[in-house]
Amino acid sequence: MINQQALAAAISERHSVRQFTDKPLESQTIEALQEAIAAVNRESGLSFQLMTDEPNAFNYFVARYGSFRNVRNYIACVGPEGPGLQEAVGYWGQLLVLTAQALGLNSCWVALSFRRRKTPAVVEKGQKIACTIALGYGENPGKGHKVKAASQVSASDVQPTPSWFEEGVRGALLAPTAVNQQKLLLALKGDRVEAKATGGAYCEMDLGIVKRNFEIASGKDHAIWL
Numbered sequence: 001m002i003n004q005q006a007l008a009a010a011i012s013e014r015h016s017v018r019q020f021t022d023k024p025l026e027s028q029t030i031e032a033l034q035e036a037i038a039a040v041n042r043e044s045g046l047s048f049q050l051m052t053d054e055p056n057a058f059n060y061f062v063a064r065y066g067s068f069r070n071v072r073n074y075i076a077c078v079g080p081e082g083p084g085l086q087e088a089v090g091y092w093g094q095l096l097v098l099t100a101q102a103l104g105l106n107s108c109w110v111a112l113s114f115r116r117r118k119t120p121a122v123v124e125k126g127q128k129i130a131c132t133i134a135l136g137y138g139e140n141p142g143k144g145h146k147v148k149a150a151s152q153v154s155a156s157d158v159q160p161t162p163s164w165f166e167e168g169v170r171g172a173l174l175a176p177t178a179v180n181q182q183k184l185l186l187a188l189k190g191d192r193v194e195a196k197a198t199g200g201a202y203c204e205m206d207l208g209i210v211k212r213n214f215e216i217a218s219g220k221d222h223a224i225w226l
């Protein structure tokens with residue numbers, strides 16, 4: 001498993017990458033990813049599935065229009081249909097995104113630009129594919145997104161604001177969000193944090209992603225959430 005320090009470094013190194021080289025995933029990398037996915041599936045009850053050398057889900061005009069090129073590897077984010085699915089996929093999927101980054105891969109969360117019916121992922125009755133995470137060796141490492149000011153997305157009723165909270169907010173702002181909306185609010189209340197999505201498509205998935213980045217960047221765990 002990837003250690004916390006490597007995951008924290010991956011928060012700053014990660015940017016969305018949509019164009020990949022022809023290089024197939026190395027076998028040790030596949031093994032490490034499969035191990036991480038199995039651990040996440042055991043703990044979360046979700047059914048993330050690694051698809052390797054599978055060109056069909058991304059081989060069509062919407063993907064190309066969305067500037068995706070050569071996506072042959074991805075994680076299908078599958079889980080039980082229900083109100084908690086989006087946030088859970090975001091929270092656990094972001095751990096896989098950061099793990100992939102630490103293993104030398106690039107990635108992009110993809111909610112829209114793929115064909116659900118073309119993926120061979122196993123989707124049992126009562127489950128759905130919430131989204132995918134494209135993976136591979138990027139043609140480039142991507143670039144940083146426009147980041148909101150911490151004051152736009154956070155509040156603290158503790159003075160002075162503890163540095164772990166500031167670090168967490170910094171990590172949260174580096175998280176990928178749908179169309180880079182960063183519609184979130186992190187409020188420190190005593191020694192715990194309230195996290196809210198403030199609207200927008202896929203904002204529940206964003207919230208899960210942001211919570212994961214916050215936890216890793218602040219050194220806290222799930223117990224931090226109010």
Ligand SMILES: Cc1cc2nc3c(=O)[nH]c(=O)nc-3n(C[C@H](O)[C@H](O)[C@H](O)COP(=O)(O)O)c2cc1C
Binds near residue numbers: 016113175176177178
């Ligand atoms: C839930 C979610 C869904 C996304 N869906 C798409 C998508 O369908 N197509 C796409 O090109 N990018 C998609 N993205 C990538 C975002 O546009 C990207 O994360 C955002 O612009 C921030 O840039 P960064 O990831 O480089 O930091 C998605 C991101 C998230 C978090």
